[in-house]
Structure formats: structure tokens, C-alpha cells
Amino acid sequence: MNAAAGSASPHVVETHGVGKVFETGDAAVTALDGIDLTIRSGEFVSLIGPSGCGKSTLLRIIGDLTDPSGGELRVNGKSARQARLDRDYGMVFQAPVLMDWRNVASNIELPLEVMGFPREDRARRSAALVKLVELEGFEGKHPWQLSGGMQQRVAIARALAFDPKLLLMDEPFGALDEMTRERMNLEVMRIWRETGTTIVFVTHSIPEAVFLSTRVVVMSARPGRISRVVDVDLPQPRTVDTREEPRYFSLVTTVREALRAHLVDTEPLDDLGDARIRAEGIS
Amino acid sequence: MTVASPIIGAGRPVAAPTIRGTVSRRRRAAGAVVLLGLVVLVWEGAKWLGGDPWRIHGTVLGIRVDYEHFPAFNWRIADDLSLPHVWDVIRAFVDPAQRNGPPLGLILAGQALFTFREALTGFAFGGLLGLGLGILFVHSRLAERALVPYVVASQTIPILAISPIIVVATQAGWLSVAIISAYLTFFPVTIGALRGLRAADPRAFELLRSYAASGRQVLRQLRLPASVPYLFAAFRIAAAASVIGAIIGELPSGISDGLGSAILNYNQYYILGPEKLWATIIACSFVGIAFVGLVRLAESLLTRGRYRPVDR
Numbered sequence: 001m002n003a004a005a006g007s008a009s010p011h012v013v014e015t016h017g018v019g020k021v022f023e024t025g026d027a028a029v030t031a032l033d034g035i036d037l038t039i040r041s042g043e044f045v046s047l048i049g050p051s052g053c054g055k056s057t058l059l060r061i062i063g064d065l066t067d068p069s070g071g072e073l074r075v076n077g078k079s080a081r082q083a084r085l086d087r088d089y090g091m092v093f094q095a096p097v098l099m100d101w102r103n104v105a106s107n108i109e110l111p112l113e114v115m116g117f118p119r120e121d122r123a124r125r126s127a128a129l130v131k132l133v134e135l136e137g138f139e140g141k142h143p144w145q146l147s148g149g150m151q152q153r154v155a156i157a158r159a160l161a162f163d164p165k166l167l168l169m170d171e172p173f174g175a176l177d178e179m180t181r182e183r184m185n186l187e188v189m190r191i192w193r194e195t196g197t198t199i200v201f202v203t204h205s206i207p208e209a210v211f212l213s214t215r216v217v218v219m220s221a222r223p224g225r226i227s228r229v230v231d232v233d234l235p236q237p238r239t240v241d242t243r244e245e246p247r248y249f250s251l252v253t254t255v256r257e258a259l260r261a262h263l264v265d266t267e268p269l270d271d272l273g274d275a276r277i278r279a280e281g282i283s
Numbered sequence: 284m285t286v287a288s289p290i291i292g293a294g295r296p297v298a299a300p301t302i303r304g305t306v307s308r309r310r311r312a313a314g315a316v317v318l319l320g321l322v323v324l325v326w327e328g329a330k331w332l333g334g335d336p337w338r339i340h341g342t343v344l345g346i347r348v349d350y351e352h353f354p355a356f357n358w359r360i361a362d363d364l365s366l367p368h369v370w371d372v373i374r375a376f377v378d379p380a381q382r383n384g385p386p387l388g389l390i391l392a393g394q395a396l397f398t399f400r401e402a403l404t405g406f407a408f409g410g411l412l413g414l415g416l417g418i419l420f421v422h423s424r425l426a427e428r429a430l431v432p433y434v435v436a437s438q439t440i441p442i443l444a445i446s447p448i449i450v451v452a453t454q455a456g457w458l459s460v461a462i463i464s465a466y467l468t469f470f471p472v473t474i475g476a477l478r479g480l481r482a483a484d485p486r487a488f489e490l491l492r493s494y495a496a497s498g499r500q501v502l503r504q505l506r507l508p509a510s511v512p513y514l515f516a517a518f519r520i521a522a523a524a525s526v527i528g529a530i531i532g533e534l535p536s537g538i539s540d541g542l543g544s545a546i547l548n549y550n551q552y553y554i555l556g557p558e559k560l561w562a563t564i565i566a567c568s569f570v571g572i573a574f575v576g577l578v579r580l581a582e583s584l585l586t587r588g589r590y591r592p593v594d595r
């Protein structure tokens with residue numbers, strides 16, 4: 001399967017033994033250790049794990065915002081740096097990070113301006129994206145005139161504007177309320193289906209990870225490792241009804257147990273953590 | 284029903300900025316008038332209590348008036364030489380400065396305009412220099428480390444000491460005065476630019492990095508627009524400083540067309556007409572206030588609707 005690929009590797013992301021050590025003054029923190037991960041084109045991969053297990057760090061290493069301390073990393077068959085210079089990445093952070101002085105349309109056009117797209121092309125693309133994220137009528141509004149969910153949709157449209165091969169999203173809906181979040185999940189699903197981009201998605205929410213992903217990568221902390229990879233074989237397209245299917249529930253349970261298994265055998269639980277797990281077990 | 288989202292600053296209802304603007308402007312104007320009234324009240328109150336005695340003698344509206352006032356105390360600071368009556372200062376504007384000459388107010392207006400031109404030129408030089416230095420420092424740690432101490436030290440040298448040197452060295456008439464004004468102006472702009480050019484969200488820098496943006500694109504698309512509010516705060520300070528720089532710069536330069544020479548002149552003949560110096564001081568502060576007002580106006584024209592309105 002690999003042999004026929006030639007220069008266009010079917011693997012969008014390929015890591016071998018990637019690690020990251022932060023030297024902070026006297027103590028060194030091993031944020032990541034021995035990460036082997038392969039992501040194929042068109043996949044939707046979620047990273048989930050306890051706080052501080054290195055999800056953001058892994059995403060930032062893939063996106064060439066941080067250098068790994070060791071291991072190998074290829075993105076679209078190139079070094080991460082080359083992939084960044086080739087503008088392969090679309091980034092969405094937890095906060096929208098919009099430019100206050102630009103309105104919705106010109107925020108979406110920011111990457112296009114930087115990359116030197118011609119004016120008509122920019123206008124055409126931003127108009128299409130405004131439609132895609134359902135913000136028609138808000139093109140001229142500035143970020144502070146939008147709700148949090150709308151701002152995050154602008155950020156997603158901006159990340160999609162230049163057709164990046166790989167979308168990296170770090171808890172993009174972490175700051176949104178539950179209802180907006182579920183709506184945004186459906187929207188991301190639709191965008192992923194319509195554009196066919198590969199997505200790496202960091203989340204704290206098990207249901208969100210299962211609902212969105214083709215694969216869920218479960219990580220454990222100290223040092224950050226991949227403890228399990230769960231294939232999500234729910235049929236596409238996923239809709240509101242997906243969340244009612246028995247298979248969905250069983251996958252949620254699988255991921256939850258993968259997370260918990262590691263919690264129990266690596267660190268002694270404090271009273272609160274223990275109580276939380278017991279409560280979860282009952283429900 | 285909407286669920287309040289915990290994201291800071293998101294979904295916050297914002298009143299129309301124009302309405303907010305008018306209300307606060309009207310309030311500010313009212314505040315300024317009240318404050319001015321208070322100053323006059325304290326001024327004249329002090330004179331009433333401890334100034335020189337005075338007498339009204341004549342016909343007012345067909346009624347014969349003959350009134351004498353003897354203040355209860357005798358304060359040096361409130362006598363007519365130190366603190367002329369408010370109406371005397373006002374009348375000084377209207378009265379001719381010299382016999383058969385034009386009214387002092389007209390002369391001061393011309394001198395104010397001259398000084399304003401120097402200040403404006405100095406402001407432009409200093410503003411550009413400050414912004415340029417800010418951009419240099421933000422891009423070169425080495426330059427920042429090496430030069431910022433000198434930038435700070437430059438402001439510890441009394442301007443009064445170096446302005447004659449600049450005047451003699453440049454021999455450029457009112458332009459040397461503008462250079463002295465620029466010397467006071469560039470400092471706040473450098474500091475404001477340095478702060479503002481680094482003010483953008485670190486994640487916005489990462490975003491541009493992910494677009495493989497060049498340093499110049501980062502400057503144009505992120506650093507400069509993010510620094511605008513900081514720059515204008517600095518510009519306001521710089522505008523006031525540039526007027527002071529221009530007035531002080533005029534003193535050793537022998538230029539007789541500006542407010543600096545008026546101050547020298549009326550200082551020398553203070554005993555003959557203290558209200559003239561007071562009128563000149565008012566003219567000076569008026570130039571400063573007008574300049575700062577212009578900067579504010581430029582700011583609101585440039586930023587309205589483009590930047591998040593500030594809640595006060």
C-alpha cells in the first residue's frame with residue numbers, strides 16, 4: 001500500500017518516538033515520550049487525555065510551533081518546518097484570536113492576504129466561507145460585535161480559507177456552552193465532509209471525541225504517552241441521531257475506560273478523583 | 284434563552300459607539316466648564332479674602348455706585364501683582380499690547396500659531412523617530428539592549444541645557460526649535476511603540492507563523508495595528524510635550540515670533556503688567572490643549588468602528 005504512493009505519501013502525519021522535554025529552571029518536565037502516531041489523509045483524529053498530558057504540545061510540534069526534543073516527524077512526507085513554509089496547516093486555537101481591527105470578511109481573508117491571493121479570489125473565497133459557517137449578514141461586523149460561538153466560526157472559516165491540507169484544532173469549543181458546542185460539532189462534521197481535509201482535534205470531551213472522529217487517540221500523563229487508540233466505526237454521515245445509537249454509547253464507554261484505566265494504575269487518586277470515578281461508575 | 288458563555292469578552296452586548304461617544308463628550312465638556320468655574324471661584328475667592336482693596340465708583344445702568352472692598356487678610360500670593368483679577372487678565376487680551384497697537388489677544392494668536400507650527404513639526408519628527416526606534420527595538424534585541432538606556436538617559440538631561448547647543452549647532456531658525464521639540468516628543472512615542480508593537484496576542488503571532496508570514500507582514504498585519512491604541516496614548520503625551528519643547532526651544536534661539544519670546548518679554552516687564560504674562564500662559568496652555576484635542580480627534584476618526592470601544 002505504501003509502495004505505490006511515491007512522493008505523495010498517503011500519510012499526512014507520521015511520528016516515530018517523538019518526545020518533548022521542557023527545561024524549566026532546575027526541573028525538567030517530560031511533556032511527551034515515545035509518540036508513534038500515523039494519520040492518513042482524510043482522517044479525523046481526536047487527542048484526548050488528562051490535563052497536562054501533552055495534547056497541545058503534540059499538536060504544536062506537528063504544526064512546527066514547537067520543536068520536538070527527539071524522534072522523527074514527517075508531515076505530508078516533509079519536515080514540519082517545510083510543511084509550514086508550504087502552508088499546509090490551518091490552525092484553530094481555544095480562543096478565536098481574531099484581529100479586532102478587521103471585520104468578519106477581512107479576518108477570513110487574512111491568510112489569503114499574507115499568501116498573496118489576488119483580490120477577486122479572496123473575495124470569492126471569503127464569501128463562500130461566510131456561507132459555509134453560516135454567518136451571512138455579519139461580513140462587516142467586527143469581532144467584539146459577535147458572540148463567542150460566532151467568533152469561533154470565523155476562526156474556523158479563516159483556517160479553511162487557503163485549503164490547508166491539515167487542520168489542527170486545539171480545544172476549539174472549550175470555551176463554549178453545551179448547546180453551542182453541539183451545534184458547532186455538527187458544523188465541523190459537515191465542513192470536514194464537504195472539504196475532505198485531514199483534522200487533528202484536541203478535546204476534553206469524550207462524547208465530542210467519539211462523535212467527531214474516525215479515531216480517538218487516548219493519552220496518559222507524566223510522561224505524556226499514547227495509551228490507546230480507539231477506532232470509531234460509526235457510520236458517516238454523523239447526525240444528531242448518531243448520539244442515540246447503542247454503538248455510540250459503547251464507544252464512549254470504551255474511551256472513558258481507556259482514560260480511567262490509566263488514571264487508576266499510574267497515579268494514586270486523591271479523594272475527589274476517586275469519588276468522581278465511583279460516581280461515574282454508578283451513572 | 285441563551286446560556287451565558289464563559290468566554291471572556293465574548294457575546295457581550297455593546298451599545299452603539301456613537302451614542303456612547305456623544306454622551307461622554309457632552310459630559311466631558313460640562314465637566315470642563317464646571318472645573319473652569321471652580322478655578323475662577325477659588326482665584327477670586329482668595330483675592331476677596333486676602334487681595335488688594337478695590338473700589339467701584341461711577342454709574343452702572345443709571346445707578347450711582349460707590350463701593351469699597353477691604354479684604355480681611357493680606358496675602359502676598361493674592362495681591363494684584365501675583366494674582367491679577369480674572370477680568371484684568373481677560374481684558375489684557377482685548378487691550379492693545381502697546382500704545383495704538385493691535386490687541387494683545389491678536390498678537391498672542393499669531394505667536395501661538397507660530398509656536399504651534401514648530402511643535403507640529405517637532406511632533407512629526409519625534410513621532411517618526413519614536414516609531415522607527417520602536418520598530419527597530421522590537422526586531423533587534425541587541426539594538427534594544429544597547430540603545431534603550433541612552434533613550435532614557437536623553438530625557439534626564441535638562442532640555443534647557445541642550446537647547447542652546449542645538450540652536451547654535453543647527454543654525455536653522457524655527458527648524459532648530461522643532462528639533463528641540465522633537466527631542467521631547469520621541470521619548471513617549473518610543474516607549475508607547477515598544478509596548479504596543481508587542482501587545483498583540485502571542486497566539487496571533489503563532490497564527491501568522493503558521494501562514495509562513497514574513498517579518499514585514501507580521502509588522503504590517505499584526506504589530507502595527509495592535510499598537511494603534513498604545514501609539515495614540517503616547518501621541519497625546521507627545522503633543523503636550525512638543526508644545527513645551529517648542530516654547531523652551533524659542534528662548535535661546537532669539538526667535539521673536541513665538542510664545543517663548545512673549546513669555547520672556549512679559550516676564551521682564553512683569554511689574555508693569557502682570558496680566559499680560561498670565562494671558563500668555565493661558566495662550567500657551569491653549570495651544571497644548573488644542574494640540575492634544577487634535578490628536579484625540581484623529582484617534583477617534585481613525586479608530587472608530589475599527590477597534591473595540593473602551594468602557595469607561
Ligand SMILES: Nc1ncnc2c1ncn2[C@@H]1O[C@H](COP(=O)(O)OP(=O)(O)OP(=O)(O)O)[C@@H](O)[C@H]1O
Nearest residue numbers: 022023024029031050051052053054055056057058
Ligand atoms: N512552554 C512550556 N514550558 C514549560 N513547560 C511546558 C510548556 N508548555 C507545556 N509545558 C508542560 O508540558 C506538559 C504538557 O502541556 P500541554 O499544554 O501539552 O498539556 P495539555 O494536554 O494540552 O493540557 P490541557 O488539557 O490542560 O490543555 C505540562 O506538564 C506543562 O506544564
Ligand SMILES: [Mg+2]
Nearest residue numbers: 055056057170
Ligand atoms: Mg492544551
